[in-house]
Amino acid sequence: MTATAEPRSFAAAAAAPRVLRDHLWMHFATHNGRDEADAPLIVRGEGAYLFDDKGKRYLDGLAGLFAVQVGHGRAELAEAAARQMRELPYFPLWGYGHPPAIELADRLAASAPGDLERVFFTVGGGESVETAWKLARQYFKLSGQPTKHKVISRSMAYHGTSLGALSITGIPGAKAPFEPLVPSTQRVPNTNFYRATEHADDYAAYALWAADRIEEAILFEGPETVAAVFLEPVQNTGGCFVPPPGYFQRVREICDRHDVLLVSDEVICAFGRLGTPFGAQRFGYQPDMITTAKGLTSGYAPLGAVLISDRLAEPFHRTETPFMHGSTYGGHPVSCAVALANLDILEGENLYEHVRTNEDRFRTTLEKLTDLPIVGEVRGTGYFWAVELVKDKSTKERFTPEESTRILREYLSKQLFAHGLYCRADDRAEPVIQFAPPLICDRTHFEEIEQILRETLTGAWKLL
Incomplete structure (x- = not known):
């Protein structure tokens, strides 16, 4: 738009010829003319x-x-955003706090499993995954194990598109255009029992077989080099792979045995998608971190969060070393206010x-x-x-x-x-x-x- 151009309303843009929308580059879309014409x-x-x-x-x-x-069109969420915009439309969490972020962190910690008492706010899911990996690496440096930096994730699992999160992602086609990516990631089988090549007639045995592939990968890489395992409670890509009974309990044992962090990537699975506040609660396992976004605000405002155990936070408090990570809009006050109103609806209804x-x-x-x-x-x-x-x-x-x-x-x-x-x-x-x-x-x-x-x-x- 030039300095003298008249601004267009959204309604006018919608009603105008398609040429007015030619400037929009859609996400994950081809650009040979077909997607734009059919969108x-x-x-x-x-x-x-x-x-x-x-x-x-x-x-x-x-x-x-x-x-x-x-659901769409919830006036309560729009009103929560408007109230917060009138009071404090924006302020960063860079060495400061604001009431919506403090209240939301308290509320998330109260509903999280185990000792996940610390909450680091982000803008979305990929950034939450990126944050968890960076925190795991710095945690082990502070704990005297600086060589523990690698990550294990599952085949075809999606964990985001930023370079770090994409490196953890297990979808070859999503990674190929951007390689080389961040090194130090390894893939293991997912829990697609329908396509099982091992123990296809024994669900319980299959659960242990799939979990044991994680230990196999840790041992192959060297436990002294592996920082974390990233797993979704129910894996999205491939079509809702539900973990067999006992799978996550075995994974927890393996992680404890080798001092590896278990990160539950719940960008999709948290806030009721599986019928519980967090997906780990649905399947009865205790992660060291949970990554979230999406349902935290029901999509009404961009916000993500990483829930972190007290154990991982302890070296930062003991040494007064900062976690050198953050973003301009992480924990945005308007988004936090919307999230609080969203949680009210989830619980109240x-x-x-x-x-x-x-x-x-x-x-x-x-x-x-x-x-x-x-x-x-x-x-x-x-x-x-x-x-x-x-x-x-x-x-x-x-x-x-x-x-x-x-x-x-x-x-x-x-x-x-x-x-x-x-x-x-x-x-x-x-x-x-x-x-x-x-x-x-x-x-x-x-x-x-x-x-x-x-x-x-x-x-x-x-x-x-």
Whole structure:
């Protein structure tokens, strides 16, 4: 915009010819003209639904991006932001505090498992992961173990896109354009039991086998060099890999044995997505750090946090050494105020209990789709589910790359949205369709998802 140009309103931009939007570079999008031409314009949200500029309604089956726990259009959150903007619109946490950050830190520490009593605020999930890795490295330097700097994570796991977090990420296609990345990361198998090549007939044995691969990696790298293991409670990429019973308990034992920190990456899984405040509570394990974002504010304002055990904080207090890390907007007062109001809704409307009460109904509704020849498995927990697609149910045969492109990206993604359902069709690992709707959803929303999915999957099968 030039100095003399008249400012345009959002409504005017939405109604104007598409040329007015040619300057927007969308995230994770190709730029050959197709995405820009086809990109819908979402202008409003209400409850579990989104609306485009033409007035069409879509069921938000992904909570925006695994974030909008309490639904769209909550006036309480807008009012909390406005109140804070009038009182203190911004101040950094660089050697100072402000009431919303102090209150939110107290509240998070009170609800976290174990001794996670320290809270470091960030702007988002990738920054939370970056923060946890940097803190782990400095902690071991202060503890007299300066060679412990490496990280172990799981195959196909997503942990962010900044160079450090991307180095921990286990998705080769996401990493390749930016290599070389930060060294010192190692991958181990994830918990995709549906595709298990070891102990495929014994879930308990598979749990221990998968966990023991972490110890194998620690020993291979040398325990004196490994600082942390980063794991999601339920792994996102690949389609909601739920940990087998006993898996995290074995991982905790391994980490303790080798003095390695267990970081629970809960950017998706915290704040009710699995029916508990934190995903570690759902599966009964104690992490040394938890990384969060997304549902902390229900996506209404950018905010992340790292919850840190007293043990990790102790060397910084004992030596008065600063943690040389921070950001301009980490712990922004407006975002913290929104987060506090969001937690009020989650607790006041009993949304944690609502998820636990309704997760079986969600599962059984999606499992109706297993009568379709293209559906291999339905898996997940809480309000976090995936439907894996196959070419042959009896053999679990995968699509060819050409078939996957044709079925998922060229057909399903467009048809699901055209039928009024926003969700994710993903084939970075196995071809899956993922669902993580707002936590306010109930049986009527589940049935709407199943009906739209049934129609579109039936059409997709005909393309094979």
